[in-house]
Amino acid sequence: MAAFIGMLIAITPLALLNSCSTFPRSIVVPAEIPGARLVGNQACFACHPNYVQQFPASAHARLHFVPNAKAGPSGCEACHGPGSLHIAAGGGRNKFILNPGKDSAACFKCHLETHAEFNLPHRHPVLEKKMNCVQCHDPHGSDITKPSGGLAMSRLNESCMQCHREQARPFVFEHEALREGCVVCHTPHGSINAKLLIERDNNLCLKCHAQTQGSLGGVGQILIGDEDHTDKLKLGGCWSAGCHTAVHGSNFNPKHLY
Ligand code: HEC
Ligand code: HEC
Ligand code: HEC
Ligand code: HEC
Ligand code: HEC
Ligand code: HEC
Ligand code: HEC
Numbered sequence: 001m002a003a004f005i006g007m008l009i010a011i012t013p014l015a016l017l018n019s020c021s022t023f024p025r026s027i028v029v030p031a032e033i034p035g036a037r038l039v040g041n042q043a044c045f046a047c048h049p050n051y052v053q054q055f056p057a058s059a060h061a062r063l064h065f066v067p068n069a070k071a072g073p074s075g076c077e078a079c080h081g082p083g084s085l086h087i088a089a090g091g092g093r094n095k096f097i098l099n100p101g102k103d104s105a106a107c108f109k110c111h112l113e114t115h116a117e118f119n120l121p122h123r124h125p126v127l128e129k130k131m132n133c134v135q136c137h138d139p140h141g142s143d144i145t146k147p148s149g150g151l152a153m154s155r156l157n158e159s160c161m162q163c164h165r166e167q168a169r170p171f172v173f174e175h176e177a178l179r180e181g182c183v184v185c186h187t188p189h190g191s192i193n194a195k196l197l198i199e200r201d202n203n204l205c206l207k208c209h210a211q212t213q214g215s216l217g218g219v220g221q222i223l224i225g226d227e228d229h230t231d232k233l234k235l236g237g238c239w240s241a242g243c244h245t246a247v248h249g250s251n252f253n254p255k256h257l258y
Helices: 049-057 066-071 075-080 084-088 112-117 156-161 176-180
Strands: 024-026 211-213 222-224
Touching: 049 075
Parallel strands: none
Antiparallel strands: 211 222
């Protein structure tokens, strides 16, 4: 189906190239169904009106493939595959249509970088089929509280909370970092670092808690959060040295437990 690749259109840029590498973040390749051709989103309306109506708010609504120029946008078929045989068969489950809710392979055709992330040593078990993209992303854009034009979630912590109640629950002494979302410290797909952390060492915390030179203790004194950390830093990492062991919040001690 290499022929399709050359025929794509309408969204710019076609290949979203990562500026610091030659590895493309995403490319635009429609899903394939042998023998089927593209029919356009409106052809789905008769039987799936809700999806077609809510879809224009989705980032994928802009996807469009040239063979279908006259039929209008073909975003639905980007993920579900060309719809002609599905419609000719009168629709139905497993009838000439892909459901990426059952297999994320359709998403990975375009999202190469995301695919790579799920292959990193520490990851959410999507490739292992224990989880799916839709547990964190709404593919049709139905949730109006999401940012317009995006599938990225505005209520990040809520979607994580479905499965990680312990970290996302309210605490007596909250750690305000969580207000910016779990993703200020964790990568959602996969990471080279344990626990899906963005940084493996103190730099994770120093992003927000500046390390300053003390004036009272003389040369070499290190202050973090106005506290003298000169000797403490020798003990190891902020959370692994046994100091801030409750990074998500604490019900007991605001300073030492998180
Ligand atoms: C970004 C990829 C993507 C696009 C674009 C997309 N869908 Fe889907 N669709 C999915 C995924 C993923 C699921 C599985 C959802 C789930 O299991 O909750 C799904 C499920 C469905 C289902 C089955 C729901 C069920 O009962 O199991 C229908 C019908 C559907 N989509 C129609 C459409 C129509 C019509 C469009 C265009 C207006 C569209 N989709 C655009 C990804 C997409
Ligand atoms: C003639 C009516 C009809 C049309 C037109 C139609 N579908 Fe369907 N489709 C169905 C029926 C019926 C089902 C089964 C739904 C169910 O059991 O709840 C279905 C199921 C689906 C599923 C779920 C498949 C699965 O295996 O879980 C997807 C995805 C889907 N349709 C996408 C589309 C897309 C995309 C279009 C437009 C290109 C489209 N449909 C056009 C009738 C139709
Ligand atoms: C555990 C939840 C989770 C799962 C599962 C998940 N995502 Fe994400 N994804 C996110 C979050 C959260 C963001 C926003 C990241 C940010 O803002 O830093 C995101 C962002 C993205 C982006 C935007 C680019 C980027 O990397 O920031 C793409 C594309 C994407 N996800 C695709 C996918 C696909 C495809 C799947 C399934 C194969 C998937 N995601 C599964 C949580 C998830
Ligand atoms: C035909 C190619 C294609 C397929 C298939 C595809 N995507 Fe995308 N997706 C894109 C493109 C292109 C963009 C960037 C749109 C833009 O520029 O805003 C995108 C954007 C996204 C974003 C980020 C939105 C944002 O605002 O940052 C997420 C999340 C995402 N896709 C998830 C998925 C998931 C989950 C699936 C499978 C259910 C999927 N995509 C299937 C091409 C595709
Ligand atoms: C649908 C359930 C589900 C959702 C939603 C989910 N996770 Fe997970 N998470 C898992 C599973 C399953 C694992 C793997 C546990 C394992 O391998 O032992 C995991 C592992 C993790 C780990 C690593 C834990 C460890 O011990 O290495 C972190 C960190 C994490 N998730 C954060 C998040 C964040 C942040 C979000 C929201 C963006 C999120 N999760 C959404 C199910 C989920
Ligand atoms: C301020 C940074 C930060 C934020 C924000 C954050 N985490 Fe973490 N998280 C960490 C660190 C550091 C660890 C590793 C702790 C350890 O190894 O003892 C961790 C560990 C985890 C683990 C593994 C727990 C275990 O016992 O192995 C999960 C799951 C997790 N976080 C989920 C989340 C969720 C869900 C959110 C959002 C509600 C979130 N985190 C927000 C820093 C953060
Ligand atoms: C996204 C920014 C951000 C990150 C990353 C972050 N924090 Fe915080 N943290 C805050 C904010 C905001 C506060 C509340 C204001 C303050 O006390 O500085 C806070 C408060 C604290 C406090 C309480 C201080 C007090 O006196 O009550 C501790 C302890 C703390 N953070 C430790 C950590 C550790 C350990 C890490 C790394 C795992 C970390 N923080 C990462 C933003 C962040």
